Amino acid sequence: MQPSIVILTGAGISRESGLSTFRDADGIWATVRIEDVATPEAFARDPVRVHEFYNARRRGLLDPKVQPNPAHQALAELERARPGKVLLVTQNIDDLHERAGSRDLVHMHGELLKIQCQACGDVRDCRHDLGAGDSCPACGSTGTLRPQVVWFGEMPLKMDRIYAALSACDLFLSIGTSGNVYPAAGFVQEARSVARARTVELNLEPSEGASLFHEAIYGPASQVVPDYVRKLLDRT
Numbered sequence: 573m574q575p576s577i578v579i580l581t582g583a584g585i586s587r588e589s590g591l592s593t594f595r596d597a598d599g600i601w602a603t604v605r606i607e608d609v610a611t612p613e614a615f616a617r618d619p620v621r622v623h624e625f626y627n628a629r630r631r632g633l634l635d636p637k638v639q640p641n642p643a644h645q646a647l648a649e650l651e652r653a654r655p656g657k658v659l660l661v662t663q664n665i666d667d668l669h670e671r672a673g674s675r676d677l678v679h680m681h682g683e684l685l686k687i688q689c690q691a692c693g694d695v696r697d698c699r700h701d702l703g704a705g706d707s708c709p710a711c712g713s714t715g716t717l718r719p720q721v722v723w724f725g726e727m728p729l730k731m732d733r734i735y736a737a738l739s740a741c742d743l744f745l746s747i748g749t750s751g752n753v754y755p756a757a758g759f760v761q762e763a764r765s766v767a768r769a770r771t772v773e774l775n776l777e778p779s780e781g782a783s784l785f786h787e788a789i790y791g792p793a794s795q796v797v798p799d800y801v802r803k804l805l806d807r808t
């Protein structure tokens with residue numbers, strides 16, 4: 573029986589693809605305040621500013637220079653080698669895991685390339701800038717479109733599916749996340765205490781919850797993740 577694996581990824585896995593992390597010295601939250609751009613209150617108060625912030629990030633993600641790196645590719649390869657046994661849960665709103673070939677993937681904090689209408693709930697793909705006066709293509713309401721991302725104070729997506737997988741996994745990997753934001757930061761404890769899973773952290777440096785992992789491997793994701801996946805596949 574092949575082990576069941578849950579993998580949590582964060583901004584660190586996309587750093588070497590050219591996307592910024594949040595809490596590193598050069599991270600996004602060093603230049604802009606969370607409460608100005610990433611809360612429902614910020615959007616209600618100043619939708620133009622919030623749209624500008626996400627428009628810039630969307631344009632950045634669509635820059636042809638931004639491509640999946642070997643860490644994204646290794647996780648896609650792991651899923652292909654273990655069909656039905658790997659659930660990838662990402663806090664990232666970029667689409668680099670999909671572009672690398674991952675299919676069983678949960679975007680718990682939403683997706684930058686999708687928009688949602690706050691009036692009718694319509695969700696659709698979006699690759700262009702959004703304005704505060706734009707109308708919803710589904711219901712025609714004006715000023716109700718928002719990026720389909722989970723803001724601080726909102727409930728992350730697909731939590732039932734994630735907790736079901738955590739409670740039944742044999743191996744939990746946490747990659748490129750600082751472990752500052754809950755509920756994701758609590759997944760390691762869930763995997764350990766409920767599933768008695770082995771827990772491994774792969775990150776540039778120890779995360780907030782580093783002591784909760786059985787094993788830690790520190791280094792750039794593009795190196796440590798492919799190495800780890802290769803060893804895992806060789807072993808089993």
Ligand code: APR
Pocket residue numbers: 581582583584585587588593594595596599663664681747748749750751752753774775776777778779791792793794
């Ligand atoms: N390889 C591996 N890890 C890296 C790399 C790299 N090349 N570069 C940076 N890191 C690590 C950092 O050391 C840090 O521990 O990635 C982690 C990134 O942490 P954060 O910036 O806090 O990002 P993340 O954990 O994904 O943030 C969680 O916070 O603001 C929110 O919604 C946002 O989803 C995000 C959530």
